[in-house]
Amino acid sequence: GQNIDQPTEMTATEGAIVQINCTYQTSGFNGLFWYQQHAGEAPTFLSYNVLDGLEEKGRFSSFLSRSKGYSYLLLKELQMKDSASYLCAVRDMNTGFQKLVFGTGTRLLVSP
Amino acid sequence: DGGITQSPKYLFRKEGQNVTLSCEQNLNHDAMYWYRQDPGQGLRLIYYSQIVNDFQKGDIAEGYSVSREKKESFPLTVTSAQKNPTAFYLCASSIVWGPAAGGTEAFFGQGTRLTVV
Numbered sequence: 001g002q003n004i005d006q007p008t009e010m011t012a013t014e015g016a017i018v019q020i021n022c023t024y025q026t027s028g029f030n031g032l033f034w035y036q037q038h039a040g041e042a043p044t045f046l047s048y049n050v051l052d053g054l055e056e057k058g059r060f061s062s063f064l065s066r067s068k069g070y071s072y073l074l075l076k077e078l079q080m081k082d083s084a085s086y087l088c089a090v091r092d093m094n095t096g097f098q099k100l101v102f103g104t105g106t107r108l109l110v111s112p
Numbered sequence: 113d114g115g116i117t118q119s120p121k122y123l124f125r126k127e128g129q130n131v132t133l134s135c136e137q138n139l140n141h142d143a144m145y146w147y148r149q150d151p152g153q154g155l156r157l158i159y160y161s162q163i164v165n166d167f168q169k170g171d172i173a174e175g176y177s178v179s180r181e182k183k184e185s186f187p188l189t190v191t192s193a194q195k196n197p198t199a200f201y202l203c204a205s206s207i208v209w210g211p212a213a214g215g216t217e218a219f220f221g222q223g224t225r226l227t228v229v
Contacts, residue, residue, distance in 0.1 A: 033217055042202060042220035043155070087154060091220075097162045098143050098208050099170075100218055104154035 004103035006088050011109045012078055020073045020086050020106045034062050034073045035087040037105070043087055047073065049052025085112045086091075114139045118203050119223035124229050125190070125197065133188045133224045135203035142208035144186035145218065148172060149200040161186055162208055190226065198228050 003025040012018040021045055024032070031050040035043035049064035049071060061074040073086055085105040092099045116137040118133045120215045125131045135144065147155040157170030161180040175194025180186055186205075206218040 014174070040200075042222050044220075045217040048217060070174055089155075095168065097160065097168050099168070100145060100170075100204070100206070101157060101158070102147070102155040107152070 001035050004088055004090055004101060006086075006103040006106045007049035008104070009107045009109070011111065014078055014080060014110055014112055016078050017055075017074065017076050018078060018108065020075070020088075020108070022050050022071045022073070022103060024069050024071070024088070024093045024103075026091050026094065026101075028092045028099075029066065029090060030093045031072050031091040032062075032064055032092070033089040033100075034060075034071075034104075035089060037087060038087045041083075046086075078110050080112070083108060115203050116203060116219050116221040118201075118224050120224060121222065123224055123226045125226060127228055128192045130189055130191050131226065133190070133201055133203075134227070135186045135188065135221055136184055137186075137205045137221075138184060138218065139205055141181070141182070141205035141219070143206045143218075144180070145203045145204045145206075146176070146178065146186070146188045147204065149202060149223075155202060158186075158188065167207075199225055200225050 025042045033048050037043040047062035052081040054063045059076045062086045064071045085107045088103040115208045119134045145160045149155050158176050159178040161167035177189045201208050201222050201224045204218040207216045219228040
């Protein structure tokens with residue numbers, strides 16, 4: 001099976017930097033995704049990692065260490081609109097079928 | 113424009129009734145997924161399908177059923193056996209095969225909010 005852990009909630013100040021961690025355990029790892037979800041809306045894609053290292057995309061960066069089963073999403077220059085839930089998802093191919101499993105999400109509150 | 117469409121946006125069900133949630137995509141994606149989201153929670157996988165006429169149970173399949181008769185369509189039926197069906201349901205699709213498959217994310221529909229009355 002899969003086990004994906006994220007902190008439940010985080011708070012940060014506008015303009016600051018925040019790091020959201022995700023740890024996972026899976027036997028058929030084939031990529032890790034980060035999504036942003038505003039309340040009542042569908043998740044939107046932020047980043048993808050399959051090899052170790054850092055992927056940067058504007059104000060957002062994501063890091064992966066496969067040996068440690070660990071990823072983080074780094075948000076820089078925080079804006080009020082970044083208040084949302086951030087979901088870590090792992091693609092698992094252990095069954096031979098592509099299965100996309102999500103963590104419980106981290107709710108980020110950005111204050112002025 | 114290509115996309116994934118869920119309908120209806122809001123659905124009310126009486127206790128003991130079966131209801132079917134629609135999910136259609138014109139992205140030519142192989143894989144389709146159904147997730148359930150409860151307030152303040154993450155997404156839990158109900159069913160997923162990688163190919164027409166085949167699907168797999170996710171982590172919380174009890175009380176739900178699906179079909180995949182066409183590549184574009186993956187309807188979810190919430191049966192009367194599902195004792196607590198009130199939730200936000202999300203459908204997603206993604207590429208499985210081909211050189212672009214590795215880095216391609218799953219795309220989501222806008223969701224269906226189901227309420228038992």
